[in-house]
Amino acid sequence: xxxxxxxxxxxxxxxxxxxxxxxxxxxxxxxxxxxxxxxxxxxxxxxxxxxxxxxxxxxxxxxxxxxxxxxxxxxxxxxxxxxxxxxxxxxxxxxxxxxxxxxxxxxxxxxxxxxxxxxxxxxxxxxxxxxxxxxxxxxxxxxxxxxxxxxxxxxxxxxxxxxxxxxxxxxxxxxxxxxxxxxxxxxxxxxxxxxxxxxxxxxxxxxxxxxxxxxxxxxxxxxxxxxxxxxxxxxxxxxxxxxxxxxxxxxxxxxxxxxxxxxxxxxxxxxxxxxxxxxxxxxxxxxxxxxxxxxxxxxxxxxxxxxxxxxxxxxxxxxxxxxxxxxxxxxxxxxxxxxxxxxxxxxxxxxxxxxxxxxxxxxxxxxxxxxxxxxxxx
Ligand SMILES: *Cc1c(COP(=O)(O)O)cnc(C)c1O
Numbered sequence: 001x002x003x004x005x006x007x008x009x010x011x012x013x014x015x016x017x018x019x020x021x022x023x024x025x026x027x028x029x030x031x032x033x034x035x036x037x038x039x040x041x042x043x044x045x046x047x048x049x050x051x052x053x054x055x056x057x058x059x060x061x062x063x064x065x066x067x068x069x070x071x072x073x074x075x076x077x078x079x080x081x082x083x084x085x086x087x088x089x090x091x092x093x094x095x096x097x098x099x100x101x102x103x104x105x106x107x108x109x110x111x112x113x114x115x116x117x118x119x120x121x122x123x124x125x126x127x128x129x130x131x132x133x134x135x136x137x138x139x140x141x142x143x144x145x146x147x148x149x150x151x152x153x154x155x156x157x158x159x160x161x162x163x164x165x166x167x168x169x170x171x172x173x174x175x176x177x178x179x180x181x182x183x184x185x186x187x188x189x190x191x192x193x194x195x196x197x198x199x200x201x202x203x204x205x206x207x208x209x210x211x212x213x214x215x216x217x218x219x220x221x222x223x224x225x226x227x228x229x230x231x232x233x234x235x236x237x238x239x240x241x242x243x244x245x246x247x248x249x250x251x252x253x254x255x256x257x258x259x260x261x262x263x264x265x266x267x268x269x270x271x272x273x274x275x276x277x278x279x280x281x282x283x284x285x286x287x288x289x290x291x292x293x294x295x296x297x298x299x300x301x302x303x304x305x306x307x308x309x310x311x312x313x314x315x316x317x318x319x320x321x322x323x324x325x326x327x328x329x330x331x332x333x334x335x336x337x338x339x340x341x342x343x344x345x346x347x348x349x350x351x352x353x354x355x356x357x358x359x360x361x362x363x364x365x366x367x368x369x370x371x372x373x374x375x376x377x378x
Contacts, residue, residue: 001052001248001315001316001317001319002316002318002355002364002368003318003355003357003366004196004297004318004319004320004353004354004355004356005093005119005196005297005353005355005356005357006194006195006196006202006357006358006359007195007202007295008261008357008358008359009250009253009254009312010237010257010359011165011253011254011256012252012253012256013249013250013254013256014202015253016032016212016248016249016250016252016253017033017246017250019249020032020098020245020246020249021246022023022172024244025245026242026244026246027088027245027246028223028240028242028243028244028245028247029146029212029245029325030244030248030321032209032245032246032248032249032251032252033051033055033239033242033243033244033245033248035248036049036051036206036243036248036251036252036362037051037206037253038048038139038337039251039252039255040206040208040255041208043173043181043255043257043258044173044181044182044183044184044189045180045184045213046181046183046184046189046208046209046324047209047210047211047212047216048208048209048210048211048212049205049206049207049208049215050206050208050209050215050218050219051204051205051242051243051248051365052190052193052194052204052205052206052207052221052222052241052242052243053203053205053222053241053242053243054203054204054205055083055170055190055191055192055193055194055205055263056086056087056205056270057205057241057365058191058192058193058205058206058207058241059083059084059087059140059166059170059190059220060087060090060091060169060239061218061221061222061239062068062091062166062187062188062190062207062218063087063091063137063138063166064091064221065188065214065217065218065221066138066164066166066187066188067124067137067347068088068091068093068137068138069091069092069137070091070093070130071092071093071094071134071135071136072091072093072134072136072137072138073092073093073094073095073134073135073136073137073336074088074093074094074095074096074136074137074138074139074140075095075096075112075136075138075140075163075190076088076095076096076097076098076107076140076141076142076168076326077097077098077099077100077106077107077141077142077144077322078098078099078100078166078325078326078327078337078339078344079099079100079105079111079144079322079325079326079344079347079348080142080144080323080326081142081170081171081323082323082329083192084140084142085170085326085329085331085332088140089331092224093137093138094134094335094336095145095251095326095332095335095336096129096335096336096338097325097326097327097332097335097336097338098112098115098338099338099339099340099341099342099343099344099362100144100336100338100344100347101341102343102347103285103286104147104149104285104286104287104288104335105144105145105147105285105347106141106142106143106144106147106148106149106288107149107154107350108343109149109150109153109154109157109174109340109341111338112154112157113153113157115338116123116157116160116161119131119338120136120161120339121369122161122162125162125165126162126163127161127277129336134284135162135268136161137164138163138164138166139153139154139158139163139164139165139166140163140166140167140168141165141167141168142168142170142171142178143167143168143169143171143175143182144171144294145171145285145293145297145299146173146174146175146182146198146293146294146295146296146297147172147173147175147285147287147291147293148172148175148176148177148288148291148293148312150177150263150288150290151178151180151185152178154185155186156184158186162188164187164190165185165186165187166181166186166187166190167183167185167186167188167189167190167264168190168326169182169183169189169190169191169208170190170191170192170293171192171196171197171198171296171297172207172294172296173191173199173258173294173296174261174262174265174296174371175291175292175293175294176291176292176340177290177291177292178290179292180241181254183208184210185210187209187211187214188207188208188209188211188214188218189208189209190205190206190207190208191205191206191208192204193205193206193247193251193254195295196297196350197296198258198261198262198265198294198296198358199251199254199255199257200250200254201243201251201254201260202245202247202248202250203247203249204243204247204248204251205243206243207363221236221238221239221241222239223238223240223241223242224238224239224240225238226238231319232313234342236346239373240333245261253363254334256335259345261292261358264296265294265296265356266295268295268298268356268360268365269295269298269356271365272298272300272354272356272363272365272368272369275365275366275369276300276369276372278378279292279305279372279373279376280302280372280375280376280378281302281303281304282300282301282302282372283300283301283302283372284300284301285300285301286298295356297352297353297356298354298356299351299352299353300351300352300354301321301347301350301351301352302352303350303352304375304376305321305349305351307349307375308352308371308372308375309352311371311372311374311375312324312354312368312371312372315367315370315371317354317355317367317368319352319353319354319355320352320353321348321351321352321353322347322351322352323348324348325345325347325348327344328348329361344345353360354368354372355368
């Protein structure tokens with residue numbers, strides 16, 4: 001069996017976890033949590049990093065930090081993993097679904113600009129929807145598959161319309177726009193270390209920011225908002241969302257290997273692009289020249305995506321379709337979906353992700369390519 005994308009635990013994971021077990025520092029306080037945060041701040045170039053239980057909780061806490069309230073709108077791309085939309089729903093806010101571009105599969109900024117100029121108004125430093133007067137409290141771009149939209153343009157639109165930006169950078173560790181790491185454009189950026197991400201702690205997340213006050217409050221909120229060293233005095237309703245030391249230990253070991261992982265991901269993507277170029281109707285994700293993509297999960301487009309999935313399944317090769325667009329899910333079907341021609345649906349129907357674990361061998365990639373070529377009789 002060739003899996004889609006599994007963790008690669010080839011470094012100091014065992015040693016650092018054993019250290020936690022030997023010393024008893026397994027829980028929410030410990031040196032590995034701090035080290036992991038320092039590594040993430042250093043790697044992304046953000047001033048501060050705050051570890052969380054997972055990426056979803058990180059997205060939720062960030063919205064709380066900027067004051068997203070019940071009834072507000074939060075703009076997200078219509079194509080994303082469900083966690084983005086769920087995190088908005090946890091705030092009792094409504095995700096306002098923006099259609100994506102057919103070539104990059106990121107939020108369509110022409111559409112975003114058209115939306116902001118025609119459907120909203122600003123007043124006293126906030127942005128509101130004309131149709132119902134509800135506030136647009138946050139713009140939450142997702143760097144889908146580690147690719148990145150034109151961040152200069154996005155940030156200038158957000159500034160013009162007074163909309164704070166929180167980046168869902170969960171898939172983009174190791175991705176840059178004009179040399180600047182994702183997650184450092186908005187007020188805060190969120191990362192994930194879920195099992196299939198580029199590095200994994202089993203489950204885990206991180207908030208990065210350049211704002212000291214936001215970083216302090218993020219740590220405060222994720223650790224039950226306790227304000228006294230001994231007495232159990234809490235000054236607001238917090239969360240038990242801190243990453244535990246034993247998982248951070250895995251994270252520290254994974255971060256040590258991240259440069260190697262990125263090199264291997266690039267190698268995998270180049271291998272597939274070379275081998276699949278011109279095969280059947282296959283096309284690849286467009287990446288703008290300003291973007292350095294982490295090549296986290298290799299995905300292509302073909303009208304035959306589901307037949308290819310079946311063909312690979314028969315050969316014990318795991319491939320996966322793209323996420324169903326948020327507007328097609330029952331929970332969000334009545335949300336405001338801003339689009340001109342529902343590009344999301346065709347991206348969804350055509351995209352297929354194929355095996356690209358960091359530990360994949362050339363033989364395994366050749367086997368994947370052979371099944372695809374056999375299907376197309378290429
Ligand atoms: C993985 C992912 C998340 C959530 O991360 P978890 O750590 O699994 O909670 C959020 N958004 C997107 C786009 C993701 O791919």
